[in-house]
Amino acid sequence: DVKVTQSSRYLVKRTGEKVFLECVQDMDHENMFWYRQDPGLGLRLIYFSYDVKMKEKGDIPEGYSVSREKKERFSLILESASTNQTSMYLCASSLFGAGYGYTFGSGTRLTVV
């Protein structure tokens, strides 16, 4: 019944490494999102995509990039990982329209050492 799949549950990476977080959805949703979840800060939007090859910056895009080559897949890239990027990363997808909620993946807990 899993509809949004994040490739890794836990990742440990070294400072300066390039990190790829993968997300796949099987619901044919137009919109896909990457958030990071931190205690006391809630969920903050990093990037989102409303169509293949289209992307928009969210509230905290610095240090991140994204790729959406296929409708079902949305990748988050940390160009040069830093310790302040240690966090839980959540991928989500939705249909277009304000009344639709998101379907979330189970998250990737990234630790940068």
Add this chain to the structure above:
Amino acid sequence: AQRVTQPEKLLSVFKGAPVELKCNYSYSGSPELFWYVQYSRQRLQLLLRHISRESIKGFTADLNKGETSFHLKKPFAQEEDSAMYYCALSLIMEYGNKLVFGAGTILRVKS
């Protein structure tokens, strides 16, 4: 600026007591609001949306435009309600919509 405020980081109640999780929003347009819940070791999931005016697991939420609030309520808390709750506001953009989340409230139901 669009913003969602959840003033309580932690709400602790006894089983059987009423629960009210507060949410206030700031938005100049017509708001679409949601509550999401994350149980321990589970993914974040939609609890309810104001547009459907439904009751899920005994929870309800009423949009009060005058007070710009969307508080989540349940008359009798159960231990299985213990979780993290997020209030979220949907923003319409040219090509899609995005959610702005509050900081979240941990609900702890004690036996």
